[in-house]
Amino acid sequence: MHHHFSKIEDLINDKQSIEALKDIDEHKDLSGNHILWAYRALRRLQLFYAIPASDMSAGRINESIIGDRMDACECCVMAKYCLEGNDMYGVLDWAVEAYQKWEIDGRPECVNPNILNYYIISSSIYTGFNFMSLLNPSGSNYQDCTEKFVRYYHLIRNELFELEKERVMDVLEMYYYLERRQVENDFRYLCKHGVSRTLTKYLKCRYQTNNLFYRILMPFKEEDINSEPFIKLYHDVLYDDEILKIKTISLVNMKDAEVRKKGFDSALEERTRSGQVNWITASDAVKYFYALNTRIESFTGFSTKTAELYQIVNYGLGGHYLPHNDPFLKGTENPMFGNRLVTVLFYLTDVPNDGYTVFPRKNIVAPTEKGAALVWHNLHMSNGEINYETLHGSCPLLKGNKWIMTKWIYEEGQHLPYNWKNK
Ligand SMILES: O=C(O)CCC(=O)C(=O)O
Ligand SMILES: [Fe+2]
Numbered sequence: 572m573h574h575h576f577s578k579i580e581d582l583i584n585d586k587q588s589i590e591a592l593k594d595i596d597e598h599k600d601l602s603g604n605h606i607l608w609a610y611r612a613l614r615r616l617q618l619f620y621a622i623p624a625s626d627m628s629a630g631r632i633n634e635s636i637i638g639d640r641m642d643a644c645e646c647c648v649m650a651k652y653c654l655e656g657n658d659m660y661g662v663l664d665w666a667v668e669a670y671q672k673w674e675i676d677g678r679p680e681c682v683n684p685n686i687l688n689y690y691i692i693s694s695s696i697y698t699g700f701n702f703m704s705l706l707n708p709s710g711s712n713y714q715d716c717t718e719k720f721v722r723y724y725h726l727i728r729n730e731l732f733e734l735e736k737e738r739v740m741d742v743l744e745m746y747y748y749l750e751r752r753q754v755e756n757d758f759r760y761l762c763k764h765g766v767s768r769t770l771t772k773y774l775k776c777r778y779q780t781n782n783l784f785y786r787i788l789m790p791f792k793e794e795d796i797n798s799e800p801f802i803k804l805y806h807d808v809l810y811d812d813e814i815l816k817i818k819t820i821s822l823v824n825m826k827d828a829e830v831r832k833k834g835f836d837s838a839l840e841e842r843t844r845s846g847q848v849n850w851i852t853a854s855d856a857v858k859y860f861y862a863l864n865t866r867i868e869s870f871t872g873f874s875t876k877t878a879e880l881y882q883i884v885n886y887g888l889g890g891h892y893l894p895h896n897d898p899f900l901k902g903t904e905n906p907m908f909g910n911r912l913v914t915v916l917f918y919l920t921d922v923p924n925d926g927y928t929v930f931p932r933k934n935i936v937a938p939t940e941k942g943a944a945l946v947w948h949n950l951h952m953s954n955g956e957i958n959y960e961t962l963h964g965s966c967p968l969l970k971g972n973k974w975i976m977t978k979w980i981y982e983e984g985q986h987l988p989y990n991w992k993n994k
Contacts, residue, residue, distance in 0.1 A: 612889020643672035762966030909982030919974035
């Protein structure tokens with residue numbers, strides 16, 4: 572018996588075994604869908620932040636290396652997925668990249684050069700590049716052509732990127748599309764350029780006791796972000812041990828995020844939102860978050876009695892949430908408690924270079940950090956109508972992991988100048 576133990580111990584300590592175990596560990600949760608989503612996440616990041624395949628495959632964005640190098644095989648797989656999604660600009664970009672890496676990496680077997688040629692030729696025809704003009708009538712082979720093409724491709728790549736942005740679409744959709752497109756452009760711009768604090772005479776930060784006697788000892792650190800709509804940031808309102816507890820409870824229960832669509836049941840739609848979600852159960856909430864409810868009431872000034880349960884979200888690579896409004900549209904509100912009056916968004920991780928919460932209509936990128944809560948009013952406090960200026964989203968994550976927790980406070984039970992039931 573003892574003898575076996577030492578053998579097992581040797582095996583465990585063996586470098587190769589450790590690598591193998593790591594491999595198993597890293598891939599254990601990947602189902603077919605997740606692999607497809609991983610590819611889509613990369614492609615989405617590429618399009619969103621305008622990163623050419625040559626930069627992305629080097630792990631580079633804005634001149635700095637933040638990720639791992641991709642090899643020829645991985646680039647080829649990207650081209651394959653793009654082809655399956657009928658994304659011919661993607662096929663072109665990745666196939667050319669795969670081809671170059673294939674040459675540099677000593678022509679690894681996982682890449683079939685004929686398939687690569689096929690990718691390049693078909694995508695180049697589709698994207699309007701006259702590949703045929705490169706063919707030498709006196710019988711050159713595809714290999715030579717591909718090489719030539721790769722050289723030309725680098726010259727025209729920027730124009731291709733521009734072309735890709737133009738899409739054909741139904742005239743009736745145009746108005747909605749233009750408006751949406753403006754918002755999305757603003758969203759992209761803000762995500763790319765990150766946090767800029769604009770200090771004005773009116774936006775200040777302060778120690779806030781909210782007239783609570785015991786808060787004199789430990790006032791809230793309140794920072795004004797915007798006045799209309801009301802957006803404020805409260806620093807250090809969630810403690811490290813609470814964050815750890817929240818992540819521990821949630822980790823085993825995370826499910827792929829869903830979005831509610833008008834007229835449809837909740838749908839899995841990773842184009843709009845991609846991440847993993849868990850709702851803390853009522854019994855766990857009582858057990859662990861009683862004090863937090865009281866704290867939320869202290870800094871927001873609203874009752875949490877009618878609030879939703881806590882929602883935890885984890886975004887991985889490429890995880891995002893496109894701009895949206897949190898309240899339900901007219902007629903779909905909660906019949907007992909009304910609409911989502913206030914959003915309290917806690918950050919369970921730091922948000923250093925990406926994954927910001929952005930309000931594109933107000934030109935705001937929230938300057939937040941771990942343990943802070945961003946609070947905003949979704950409805951006009953005078954009449955309960957939705958304030959569409961609170962449109963907000965989460966920028967696609969380029970690296971690491973972002974964890975948040977949300978609490979939605981409802982109209983019922985608050986001191987409001989209107990009766991929500993008569994709206
Ligand atoms: O993750 C974020 O920054 C925003 C999340 C959000 O808007 C939501 O969950 O409704
Ligand atoms: Fe939201």
